[in-house]
Amino acid sequence: xxEQSTRESRVIEKARRGVRGLLDRIRPARIHPTEPPSTIVDxxxxxxxxxxxxxxxxxxxxxxxxxxxxxxxxxGTPPIRRDEIRAWVEGLLAGVNVVxxxxxxxxxxxxxxxxxxxxxxxxxxxxQEYQHAGIGSELMANGLGFAREQGxxxxxxxxxxxxxxxxxxxxxxxxxTINPMGAAHRMSRTL
Numbered sequence: 441x442x443e444q445s446t447r448e449s450r451v452i453e454k455a456r457r458g459v460r461g462l463l464d465r466i467r468p469a470r471i472h473p474t475e476p477p478s479t480i481v482d483x484x485x486x487x488x489x490x491x492x493x494x495x496x497x498x499x500x501x502x503x504x505x506x507x508x509x510x511x512x513x514x515x516g517t518p519p520i521r522r523d524e525i526r527a528w529v530e531g532l533l534a535g536v537n538v539v540x541x542x543x544x545x546x547x548x549x550x551x552x553x554x555x556x557x558x559x560x561x562x563x564x565x566x567x568q569e570y571q572h573a574g575i576g577s578e579l580m581a582n583g584l585g586f587a588r589e590q591g592x593x594x595x596x597x598x599x600x601x602x603x604x605x606x607x608x609x610x611x612x613x614x615x616x617t618i619n620p621m622g623a624a625h626r627m628s629r630t631l
Contacts, residue, residue: 471613473585482573493537500546538583550583588631596628
């Protein structure tokens with residue numbers, strides 16, 4: 441009986457997420473910059489802390505990216521091999537970074553990497569076990585707020601042209617498409 445109840449709960453939860461996703465597409469909420477730190481309870485009832493990156497989080501970030509689903513990689517990131525992940529994360533840390541933590545371990549990360557022109561490239565990742573629970577929106581809001589607080593004024597990113605849902609997410613965060621041609625669209629916003 442307990443096993444059946446668990447299965448029914450999973451089916452109900454999946455249906456709830458589907459309805460929520462449909463409602464989000466119909467009337468998505470805007471994502472406004474907010475300064476960290478913040479604590480939220482995600483849609484799955486988990487307490488998530490969002491705060492600026494600290495050095496003691498480095499090993500946890502490596503672990504998060506090491507267990508990241510390769511099927512969810514975007515434009516070759518995150519890398520697959522652990523040594524490549526380490527070098528890639530070290531490069532991201534040259535910019536402004538904010539992490540989402542569950543029970544002290546990273547489950548999400550947003551980075552604003554300087555591109556040498558007073559502009560910053562945005563990269564945001566939420567571990568697959570924590571996606572579709574509201575963490576990405578809160579992480580984006582806190583990341584944008586912290587980036588603005590740190591003096592960043594112009595942010596850009598690229599997203600594959602066929603990833604319409606991801607493009608809608610960035611639009612909710614105030615990004616506009618500035619180059620809609622080709623396999624990847626460039627989007628940007630000012631802070």
